[in-house]
Amino acid sequence: MTITKTHRDVLGASALRPDGVAKVQGDFSFSSDLHAENMLWGATLRSPHPYARIISIDLSGAWKIAGVECVITADDVPGQLTYGLISEDQPVFAKDVVRYMGEPIAAVAADHPETCRRALAAIKVEYEILEPLTDPERAIDGSHPDIHPDGNIIRHQRIVSGDITATAPIVVEGTYDIGMQDQAFLGTESALALPDHDGSGIEVFVATQWLHEDRKQMAKCLGLPEEKVRLVLGGVGGAFGAREDISLQVHTALLALRTGRPVKMQYGREESFFGHVHRHPAQIWMRHHATEDGRIVKIEARMVFDGGAYSSTSSAVLINGVTHTQGPYQCPNAVVDGYATRTNNPPCGAMRGFGVVQACFAHEGQMDKLAVATGIDEVEIRLRNIIHTGDTMITGQVLESVAPVERCIRETAALPLPAEMSSHPHELDLPGGSGRTADRRHIVRGIGWGVSMKNLMYSEGFDDYSTARCTLTNGKVELKFATSEVGQGFVTLAPQIARSILGVDDVTYDTIDTQIGSAGSTSASRQTWMSGGAVDGACRLVRERLFEHVGALHGVDPLRLGIDDTDIIDTIGDFRISVQEACADLSISETFEYHHRPTEDLDENGQGNCHVAFAFVAHRAVVDVDIELGLVKVVQIATAQDVGRVLNPMSVVGQIEGGIAQGLGLAVMEEIIVKDGKVRNPSFTDYLLPTALDAPQVLISMIEEPDPQAPMGAKGVGEAPCISVTPAIVAAIRNAIGKPIDRCPVRPQDICF
Amino acid sequence: MSQHEYYSLTVNGEQHPVQDAWIGESLLYVLRERLGLPGSKGACEQGECGSCTVYIDNAAVCSCLVMAATAVGSQIATVEGLNTDGSLTDVQQAFVTEGAVQCGFCTPGLVMAVHHLLDHNDSPNEQEVKEALSGNICRCTGYGRIFAAVESVISVRKSSAS
Ligand code: FES
Ligand code: FES
Numbered sequence: 001m002t003i004t005k006t007h008r009d010v011l012g013a014s015a016l017r018p019d020g021v022a023k024v025q026g027d028f029s030f031s032s033d034l035h036a037e038n039m040l041w042g043a044t045l046r047s048p049h050p051y052a053r054i055i056s057i058d059l060s061g062a063w064k065i066a067g068v069e070c071v072i073t074a075d076d077v078p079g080q081l082t083y084g085l086i087s088e089d090q091p092v093f094a095k096d097v098v099r100y101m102g103e104p105i106a107a108v109a110a111d112h113p114e115t116c117r118r119a120l121a122a123i124k125v126e127y128e129i130l131e132p133l134t135d136p137e138r139a140i141d142g143s144h145p146d147i148h149p150d151g152n153i154i155r156h157q158r159i160v161s162g163d164i165t166a167t168a169p170i171v172v173e174g175t176y177d178i179g180m181q182d183q184a185f186l187g188t189e190s191a192l193a194l195p196d197h198d199g200s201g202i203e204v205f206v207a208t209q210w211l212h213e214d215r216k217q218m219a220k221c222l223g224l225p226e227e228k229v230r231l232v233l234g235g236v237g238g239a240f241g242a243r244e245d246i247s248l249q250v251h252t253a254l255l256a257l258r259t260g261r262p263v264k265m266q267y268g269r270e271e272s273f274f275g276h277v278h279r280h281p282a283q284i285w286m287r288h289h290a291t292e293d294g295r296i297v298k299i300e301a302r303m304v305f306d307g308g309a310y311s312s313t314s315s316a317v318l319i320n321g322v323t324h325t326q327g328p329y330q331c332p333n334a335v336v337d338g339y340a341t342r343t344n345n346p347p348c349g350a351m352r353g354f355g356v357v358q359a360c361f362a363h364e365g366q367m368d369k370l371a372v373a374t375g376i377d378e379v380e381i382r383l384r385n386i387i388h389t390g391d392t393m394i395t396g397q398v399l400e401s402v403a404p405v406e407r408c409i410r411e412t413a414a415l416p417l418p419a420e421m422s423s424h425p426h427e428l429d430l431p432g433g434s435g436r437t438a439d440r441r442h443i444v445r446g447i448g449w450g451v452s453m454k455n456l457m458y459s460e461g462f463d464d465y466s467t468a469r470c471t472l473t474n475g476k477v478e479l480k481f482a483t484s485e486v487g488q489g490f491v492t493l494a495p496q497i498a499r500s501i502l503g504v505d506d507v508t509y510d511t512i513d514t515q516i517g518s519a520g521s522t523s524a525s526r527q528t529w530m531s532g533g534a535v536d537g538a539c540r541l542v543r544e545r546l547f548e549h550v551g552a553l554h555g556v557d558p559l560r561l562g563i564d565d566t567d568i569i570d571t572i573g574d575f576r577i578s579v580q581e582a583c584a585d586l587s588i589s590e591t592f593e594y595h596h597r598p599t600e601d602l603d604e605n606g607q608g609n610c611h612v613a614f615a616f617v618a619h620r621a622v623v624d625v626d627i628e629l630g631l632v633k634v635v636q637i638a639t640a641q642d643v644g645r646v647l648n649p650m651s652v653v654g655q656i657e658g659g660i661a662q663g664l665g666l667a668v669m670e671e672i673i674v675k676d677g678k679v680r681n682p683s684f685t686d687y688l689l690p691t692a693l694d695a696p697q698v699l700i701s702m703i704e705e706p707d708p709q710a711p712m713g714a715k716g717v718g719e720a721p722c723i724s725v726t727p728a729i730v731a732a733i734r735n736a737i738g739k740p741i742d743r744c745p746v747r748p749q750d751i752c753f
Numbered sequence: 754m755s756q757h758e759y760y761s762l763t764v765n766g767e768q769h770p771v772q773d774a775w776i777g778e779s780l781l782y783v784l785r786e787r788l789g790l791p792g793s794k795g796a797c798e799q800g801e802c803g804s805c806t807v808y809i810d811n812a813a814v815c816s817c818l819v820m821a822a823t824a825v826g827s828q829i830a831t832v833e834g835l836n837t838d839g840s841l842t843d844v845q846q847a848f849v850t851e852g853a854v855q856c857g858f859c860t861p862g863l864v865m866a867v868h869h870l871l872d873h874n875d876s877p878n879e880q881e882v883k884e885a886l887s888g889n890i891c892r893c894t895g896y897g898r899i900f901a902a903v904e905s906v907i908s909v910r911k912s913s914a915s
Contacts, residue, residue: 016849016850016852017849017854020848020849020854021841021845021849023854023860023861024841024846024849024854024857024860024861025832025833025835025836025845025861026791026792026793026831026833026860027792028857029791030794030858032795033785033791112775113782114775114777114778185858186794186796186802186804186856186859186890186892186893187794187796187858188796235857236856237794237796237856237857237858238855238856238858238892238893240892268798269796269797269798269799426880428883428884429880434884434887486856487855487856487857487893488855489855650852650898653898654852654855654893654894654895654897654898656895657894657895657896657898658892658893658894658895659895660895661892661894661895661896662892662895683799683801684796684797684799684802685797685799685801689890689892690895691887691888691889692882692883692884692887692896692899692900693883693884693887695883695895695896695897695900698895698897
């Protein structure tokens with residue numbers, strides 16, 4: 001798409017990133033780039049076993065190594081021994097038992113990373129290996145003893161709505177498997193902890209999604225009051241959900257407090273695979289009942305999300321899964337049974353799309369089956385069932401968000417299809433890419449569809465507010481917020497908001513840290529709405545006071561004043577003064593806390609107004625498949641996305657293209673392989689990520705229907721791109737090969753055999 | 754560490770003594786941790802992601818795979834050396850302008866890879882660009898804006914050459 005530039009970087013303009021220049025020069029400080037005088041390195045000892053009793057830990061070998069300054073275990077945790085986002089069930093260090101491969105047992109601080117490595121190797125841990133619980137069905141049926149005091153089921157949630165005996169002439173069913181995906185941000189976990197001189201508190205620079213939540217959990221485990229733990233956002237190299245839970249925060253802080261010296265910790269790539277939660281692998285069974293003309297009458301579903309050893313956000317992921325069973329379609333009757341299980345597999349939690357990715361893969365597979373069973377075209381079957389604003393969902397909640405589902409589908413369909421493959425295609429354009437293995441004669445093209453809806457913000461009664469301060473001094477604005485900038489571009493958007501509201505061009509932002517109220521997490525597509533709402537609110541309060549000042553000085557009723565570009569004007573008179581002139585020698589500062597409307601818990605039948613708002617999107621995928629080799633090339637993705645209002649076109653394009661690449665990864669290549677509780681591919685050599693050669697052509701249509709509930713009319717755009725693109729690609733593969741495939745990622749053997 | 758080694762590296766045209774180093778340190782580690790040049794990033798330390806790309810005697814290499822001590826006597830160039838006067842190269846400027854930067858962790862490596870490509874081929878076609886950049890992983894952008902940045906550099910260079 002063409003991106004136009006306006007003369008001021010206000011809302012609607014493709015304003016450039018304020019940190020862009022530093023980032024292209026290698027000058028931007030990521031958390032891993034930080035240093036301190038007299039700094040030590042920290043490192044973590046992890047369990048090689050998925051499930052074992054710890055008989056003994058002998059640290060003496062590590063202490064003997066020159067350069068080792070500190071060795072700590074669970075015995076050294078001064079405060080609460082466990083932590084967690086929703087339920088505090090995860091030990092800072094395993095004490096008597098390890099429940100997943102990679103669980104932390106001890107940490108060391110030393111003068112060099114290599115000294116750390118040797119110290120870890122010198123720690124002797126004696127284990128009694130236990131039979132791991134790896135099958136989530138055994139967590140549900142109770143045939144395996146509890147692996148944790150909280151039991152083997154993290155959450156069970158039913159949804160029962162309408163007439164559960166209803167049926168209809170067309171019945172289709174399927175069982176869908178979704179693999180475990182890794183967020184694979186490029187900047188691995190890292191932190192630098194600086195103890196206060198008197199040892200009474202600590203400052204920690206860390207790459208995270210949510211400074212205040214980290215601080216809360218850290219303070220509890222460190223046994224310190226929250227005000228003694230100050231967090232500063234270290235530059236973040238991507239997040240995608242993997243930084244929602246804490247990882248090395250407590251360990252690093254504890255080593256620094258113990259040694260009285262700055263400690264830096266940074267995971268390598270392999271450790272990163274063990275250091276954060278992943279996307280839940282899931283198995284979903286669905287049965288759709290529909291009329292002969294393709295209208296959905298009832299959906300039955302059973303969902304099993306494997307949460308692994310600790311609960312993280314599993315219960316919220318499960319709720320997103322079950323409440324999105326219907327997808328963006330009407331469904332008068334439903335019976336859904338959902339489980340989040342605890343096993344000795346790697347812990348799973350937040351990843352872009354958060355439970356909806358899995359549900360969508362299943363409901364879109366079902367829509368295609370419905371199309372086949374009714375003989376109705378796959379686009380038409382979706383159009384016949386689309387949900388509208390005002391419809392009641394299976395939770396009993398009325399959909400209040402603007403819901404341009406029909407436009408999403410029709411505008412996607414209107415985007416041009418790619419040209420047919422030429423008879424002599426460039427070999428890099430074939431499936432297999434640089435492997436140059438594919439043969440033109442075995443390549444078949446397919447087209448597939450996916451449509452989805454995604455909740456925005458947190459759900460089930462959680463008040464995930466955001467705070468911002470706006471200070472106008474001598475015609476310059478400084479903003480303050482604790483919103484984690486992880487690459488998504490809030491630091492671009494926030495100044496755009498201030499420029500639009502205040503007519504000032506010189507807008508900067510202060511250090512992102514805990515010296516202001518919480519901004520909530522950079523997740524759930526929520527920061528444009530929530531922190532955008534907070535910045536918008538703070539700027540409006542400042543503008544109000546500015547108008548009062550100008551009104552009093554010039555004898556105009558402040559209510560008549562407005563901003564026109566960079567001037568203050570009397571909206572029904574002739575008075576006009578530049579903002580710069582009006583606020584000379586003036587200083588106004590206001591703080592605003594934005595709250596979304598309250599939501600409710602689900603009851604035992606899954607009924608309740610649990611979500612704040614929704615966004616919608618459609619994807620059409622075109623693939624080429626080498627049916628002999630089982631290789632896939634995604635040729636083109638067309639998408640129309642409901643964005644509410646475009647606040648920065650270039651940022652929105654970046655989110656859409658980036659999300660599509662991640663959804664493509666889940667469709668055809670990305671999977672953490674776990675066997676008997678052990679991760680088999682914790683490296684970028686064996687965990688495959690989309691490269692430049694895998695990037696399809698992406699055609700985008702942004703649908704702007706401002707949502708009156710959203711502070712600026714804009715919906716968050718981060719998650720929608722990666723949700724229905726996966727089923728669209730898998731549908732295209734099915735369409736090419738004419739065989740059912742109900743799992744992702746699709747492997748060569750799924751195509752060939 | 755107890756091993757005391759002394760050697761010296763030529764980075765961006767300047768001699769840098771490396772003292773008291775452990776001999777097993779990678780070039781990436783030495784650049785970042787000893788020479789104060791953290792522009793090169795490490796995201797896999799296995800030669801898979803390209804975020805550590807530097808030039809050794811004009812060849813683009815993954816500095817995570819090179820033992821620093823073996824680069825003695827070579828000309829090493831890092832992202833910090835692209836623009837000693839603080840200005841941006843055309844590739845850097847295009848990355849900013851075209852939205853090719855999100856989190857930016859891949860960016861220094863990609864900037865190095867793009868310069869390297871264009872130094873050797875002033876009019877690469879789409880496939881050549883994709884192949885040249887396929888060793889540099891970007892998790893944020895999906896590559897679309899990166900291709901846009903490369904295209905814009907190619908077309909500006911072409912029009913200013915003609
Ligand atoms: S860090 Fe060197 S290639 Fe990834
Ligand atoms: S911009 Fe984040 S990895 Fe490329």
